[in-house]
Amino acid sequence: MSSIDPAALRYDAQGLIPAVLQHRDTREVLMVGYMNEQTLRRTLALGEAVFWSRSRQEEWHKGSTSGDRVRVHAIDTDCDGDALLLQVELLGAGVCHTGSRSCFVELATGATRAVRG
Numbered sequence: 001m002s003s004i005d006p007a008a009l010r011y012d013a014q015g016l017i018p019a020v021l022q023h024r025d026t027r028e029v030l031m032v033g034y035m036n037e038q039t040l041r042r043t044l045a046l047g048e049a050v051f052w053s054r055s056r057q058e059e060w061h062k063g064s065t066s067g068d069r070v071r072v073h074a075i076d077t078d079c080d081g082d083a084l085l086l087q088v089e090l091l092g093a094g095v096c097h098t099g100s101r102s103c104f105v106e107l108a109t110g111a112t113r114a115v116r117g
Contacts, residue, residue: 004075006040010082016052017084021095024073024087031095031103033062035084047072049086068092 011017016034023030033051035043039059042050049062049070063069074087094101 004040004044004077004084006037006044008081009037009040009077009084010080011036012082014054016054017082019049019051019084019086021049021070021086021088024089028102029104030088030090030101033060040084043072043086044075048091049088062095063092066092068094070095 009017015036017036017040019033019035019040021030021033022028033049034054035050036052039050039052042059042061046061049072051060051062052058053060061069069091070086071089071091072086073089076085076087077083078085090101093099096103096105098105
């Protein structure tokens with residue numbers, strides 16, 4: 001997969017780094033999650049996406065309950081080392097908790113969503 005050194009990355013004050021999932025074939029942006037050093041190491045070891053759930057404050061192996069797992073083929077960092085881009089393959093219907101293939105379904109359909117400010 002990738003030769004990323006998790007210890008060399010720049011995590012935020014909570015010890016997290018954003019991770020953008022992109023379909024490796026279509027280049028479709030699927031979701032954004034957060035990883036800490038431990039979940040990134042588990043992702044590298046398993047070859048499947050493992051995140052840190054900010055709402056539940058626990059590790060989250062994507063698809064462990066839904067069955068919609070995500071195989072990771074490559075991981076890159078941005079120029080500052082404070083964001084990740086994961087090239088992935090879907091091993092189920094999608095990634096969104098709503099049941100959609102992507103959390104950015106409006107981008108694909110052209111629909112708009114009101115943003116509360």
